[in-house]
Amino acid sequence: MSTLILRLEAAPDFDVDLSGITPDALKDKRLPDIRRLKLRQGQRDMALGDLFAIDGTVGGDELEIHGACTRLHHVGAGMRAGQLRVIGDCGAWLGSEMRGGTLSVRGNAGDGVGASMRGGLIDISGSVGDYLGAPFPGAVSGMKGGTILVQRRAGRRVGDRMRRGLVVIGGDAGHGCGSQMIAGSIVVLGAVDSGVGTGMRRGTIALAQAPAGLGPGFALNGHFDLAFTQLLLRHVGGLKSAWRSRLSGIASVERWVGDAGGLGEILILS
Amino acid sequence: MAGRSITELRGGRVYDPAHGIDGVVQSIYLCDGQVVGAPSDPSDIKVSHDLSGCIVMAGGIDIHTHIGGGKVNLARMMLPEDHRQDLVARGRHPRMGSGHAAPSTLTVGYRYAEMGYTACFEPAMLAANARQAHLEMGDTPIVDKGAYVLLGNDDLMLRMLAGKEPGVKVRDYIAWTLRAAQAMAIKVVNPGGINAFKFNQRKLDLDEQNAYYGITPRQVLLALADGIRELGLPHPLHIHGCNLGVPGNLDTTLATIAALDGLPAHLTHVQFHSYGTEGDRKFSSGAAAVAEAVNRSPNISMDVGQILFGQTVTESGDSMRQYAGSAFGSPKKSVLMDIECDAGCGVVPFKYKDKNFVNALQWAIGLELFLLVSDPWRLFLTTDHPNGAPFTTYPHLIRLLMDRSFRNDMLKTINPDAAAASTLASIEREYTLYEIAIMTRAGPARSLGLGNLGHLGVGARGDVAVYVDHPDRERMFTTPRFVFKAGEMIVRDGRVIASPTGATHVMRVDYDTSIERTLDAYFERYMTVSRRNLAVADGEIDGDGRGSLIAHGARRSS
Numbered sequence: 001m002s003t004l005i006l007r008l009e010a011a012p013d014f015d016v017d018l019s020g021i022t023p024d025a026l027k028d029k030r031l032p033d034i035r036r037l038k039l040r041q042g043q044r045d046m047a048l049g050d051l052f053a054i055d056g057t058v059g060g061d062e063l064e065i066h067g068a069c070t071r072l073h074h075v076g077a078g079m080r081a082g083q084l085r086v087i088g089d090c091g092a093w094l095g096s097e098m099r100g101g102t103l104s105v106r107g108n109a110g111d112g113v114g115a116s117m118r119g120g121l122i123d124i125s126g127s128v129g130d131y132l133g134a135p136f137p138g139a140v141s142g143m144k145g146g147t148i149l150v151q152r153r154a155g156r157r158v159g160d161r162m163r164r165g166l167v168v169i170g171g172d173a174g175h176g177c178g179s180q181m182i183a184g185s186i187v188v189l190g191a192v193d194s195g196v197g198t199g200m201r202r203g204t205i206a207l208a209q210a211p212a213g214l215g216p217g218f219a220l221n222g223h224f225d226l227a228f229t230q231l232l233l234r235h236v237g238g239l240k241s242a243w244r245s246r247l248s249g250i251a252s253v254e255r256w257v258g259d260a261g262g263l264g265e266i267l268i269l270s
Numbered sequence: 271m272a273g274r275s276i277t278e279l280r281g282g283r284v285y286d287p288a289h290g291i292d293g294v295v296q297s298i299y300l301c302d303g304q305v306v307g308a309p310s311d312p313s314d315i316k317v318s319h320d321l322s323g324c325i326v327m328a329g330g331i332d333i334h335t336h337i338g339g340g341k342v343n344l345a346r347m348m349l350p351e352d353h354r355q356d357l358v359a360r361g362r363h364p365r366m367g368s369g370h371a372a373p374s375t376l377t378v379g380y381r382y383a384e385m386g387y388t389a390c391f392e393p394a395m396l397a398a399n400a401r402q403a404h405l406e407m408g409d410t411p412i413v414d415k416g417a418y419v420l421l422g423n424d425d426l427m428l429r430m431l432a433g434k435e436p437g438v439k440v441r442d443y444i445a446w447t448l449r450a451a452q453a454m455a456i457k458v459v460n461p462g463g464i465n466a467f468k469f470n471q472r473k474l475d476l477d478e479q480n481a482y483y484g485i486t487p488r489q490v491l492l493a494l495a496d497g498i499r500e501l502g503l504p505h506p507l508h509i510h511g512c513n514l515g516v517p518g519n520l521d522t523t524l525a526t527i528a529a530l531d532g533l534p535a536h537l538t539h540v541q542f543h544s545y546g547t548e549g550d551r552k553f554s555s556g557a558a559a560v561a562e563a564v565n566r567s568p569n570i571s572m573d574v575g576q577i578l579f580g581q582t583v584t585e586s587g588d589s590m591r592q593y594a595g596s597a598f599g600s601p602k603k604s605v606l607m608d609i610e611c612d613a614g615c616g617v618v619p620f621k622y623k624d625k626n627f628v629n630a631l632q633w634a635i636g637l638e639l640f641l642l643v644s645d646p647w648r649l650f651l652t653t654d655h656p657n658g659a660p661f662t663t664y665p666h667l668i669r670l671l672m673d674r675s676f677r678n679d680m681l682k683t684i685n686p687d688a689a690a691a692s693t694l695a696s697i698e699r700e701y702t703l704y705e706i707a708i709m710t711r712a713g714p715a716r717s718l719g720l721g722n723l724g725h726l727g728v729g730a731r732g733d734v735a736v737y738v739d740h741p742d743r744e745r746m747f748t749t750p751r752f753v754f755k756a757g758e759m760i761v762r763d764g765r766v767i768a769s770p771t772g773a774t775h776v777m778r779v780d781y782d783t784s785i786e787r788t789l790d791a792y793f794e795r796y797m798t799v800s801r802r803n804l805a806v807a808d809g810e811i812d813g814d815g816r817g818s819l820i821a822h823g824a825r826r827s828s
Contacts, residue, residue, distance in 0.1 A: 137351075138352075
């Protein structure tokens with residue numbers, strides 16, 4: 001096993017930006033150089049080695065961060081390849097602008113998970129904050145590719161302005177799920193709050209539980225047994241065994257279409 | 271004279287074009303913030319720096335750089351990525367900052383100082399936005415600053431011209447605007463065109479009429495240029511002409527120079543106004559024709575607005591042309607807006623690519639202009655920061671001008687069709703350090719009437735840049751050995767070590783206060799603020815204990 005391990009020695013009482021601390025970026029570096037890597041901490045810079053005890057093997061594709069806490073932001077941001085496993089909770093912008101590889105978190109994550117992501121897989125065992133898969137500040141669109149799996153609850157505006165890719169929320173999703181979506185797919189296995197798909201242009205939002213209501217821009221299109229739905233459900237069921245049992249036996253969907261332009265679709269699985 | 275504390279800058283090679291000093295090894299003495307003569311009592315020299323092997327110039331002066339006011343802040347807000355990707359941690363400087371194309375105020379001041387510049391002039395301040403511009407410039411450390419206020423698209427001026435008001439009234443309005451906005455000079459952007467844009471005109475050539483006022487850009491230019499000459503302002507009308515960036519605008523530029531007919535004027539970012547329509551792509555260089563016209567017209571000065579490749583953001587008062595350019599924005603976002611109908615504002619991010627035919631030719635056109643205009647006293651080094659490139663590229667630009675083989679190497683890397691369409695490879699001229707010192711120090715100081723800046727004679731302010739002589743001029747100008755501001759060392763080995771606050775330069779000319787009756791009536795009827803509230807008081811600039819004002823007068827009275 002060639003895994004590099006970063007162990008948080010004590011939870012910091014300040015915010016730290018972990019951008020650039022990814023398996024692909026550390027792969028070709030020597031241990032002393034890794035310890036000296038600069039992290040942004042407020043107005044100042046600090047060294048990676050000042051915050052983490054670093055051991056394990058360098059040169060591999062795997063990186064683990066143990067004892068993470070919500071003060072650590074931008075964990076795995078910009079990652080391109082390899083495996084990053086985080087044990088503990090994370091702050092905001094986890095996996096933002098990620099392009100490839102697998103980022104798994106045993107814990108919760110803050111706002112902006114996978115913002116402007118372009119590829120790869122983010123798998124979170126707990127809950128996440130608002131604006132999952134949404135645009136990074138300054139970006140024109142949200143996630144453009146890749147997959148984000150959240151096993152528990154997600155906050156408001158999941159997939160805001162997302163353009164491509166798949167988001168699966170195992171638990172409930174907050175207000176404005178899929179707002180302003182340009183394209184892509186969102187699946188919510190729990191309950192959704194109001195404002196689903198507000199302002200969406202295209203894209204698919206599949207809901208395992210019927211929402212309390214939909215916006216005035218949506219109209220019932222009918223009940224269908226779509227090949228696409230079966231493919232989507234089979235794919236999602238294959239991602240987590242717990243999800244497979246919840247999705248089995250779904251034969252038809254209630255399809256609603258609408259919002260700006262009428263090309264957005266909301267599928268209520270029944 | 272006992273107890274004088276003189277700093278000696280010993281034995282550097284001095285370039286001081288204002289006094290005709292071209293690379294003479296001599297010492298410079300600084301005392302009480304000023305350049306002084308050699309002391310009669312050597313014991314007065316308390317500090318001495320050995321500058322053998324060093325080049326000594328006055329502090330640089332940037333005559334055209336967008337560092338304050340509404341559009342810069344809009345660019346900052348619209349481009350968080352510009353700031354996120356370029357962070358300056360606290361510790362390296364006294365305070366933190368960020369930004370590449372539209373840096374934060376603090377970072378602007380530090381970065382200019384780190385290149386040896388000690389004064390910068392913001393060329394596009396709206397009268398309605400002057401307070402904001404001065405607040406931002408007040409937060410820009412180290413450098414002296416000043417701003418040019420926009421006229422010629424405001425309804426009051428166009429109304430006056432349409433109503434054939436006497437020239438003296440126009441002059442009073444110009445002088446009042448200078449005073450109210452605390453400005454250093456007058457600039458006109460797309461004369462009358464920004465106003466015409468609001469009446470749904472999408473282009474306005476020199477002799478086209480504004481659909482509402484019936485006024486042509488020619489009339490606006492002449493009224494302003496004549497008014498400024500009559501007032502005796504040192505810096506002539508600062509002209510951003512019609513048809514910026516339009517292929518074929520070369521003819522407009524030549525017609526503008528001809529229209530001025532001997533009236534003093536400064537044409538700004540001429541690179542963006544020197545395009546022909548020859549060739550398969552209907553885009554060609556007009557640099558030779560424009561340079562020839564400028565060489566023939568001693569009343570005209572210009573700056574280039576060189577583009578350099580990379581990501582930047584274009585900020586302009588020219589909402590007409592920025593509207594047209596917004597389709598080409600990269601990343602695709604833009605802001606167009608207007609405040610109090612004074613003029614306009616457009617911000618469009620842009621990435622200049624060396625493999626793109628048009629961008630590569632723009633690069634070559636700018637360099638052609640630099641090399642074909644013969645008089646460096648009438649040509650100033652700018653990139654129209656950040657429209658052509660951020661000001662931090664100046665050392666690279668200086669190397670392109672001073673090193674022909676480097677220039678030709680770079681020419682080989684750009685779009686080959688553009689390289690073939692340019693005469694750049696055949697131009698042998700290489701700038702000398704003396705000419706660079708004119709373009710970046712003595713020339714701008716003379717044009718703006720800055721008196722004790724831009725030279726190293728006795729009585730000059732102690733703004734001195736010291737560079738280690740190195741054949742790679744980019745390296746040399748990137749990292750000065752020392753920079754002094756008013757006699758105080760502020761940069762050592764390219765790093766800021768002190769952060770004083772520079773002064774704000776303003777121009778003061780007398781005017782007949784009866785113009786205020788006309789203004790009051792206009793403000794009462796059309797504006798959201800009163801005339802008195804629009805005006806920026808002295809205390810708003812120098813009242814915080816840091817800022818200070820330096821008032822300059824008209825040429826005739828001085």
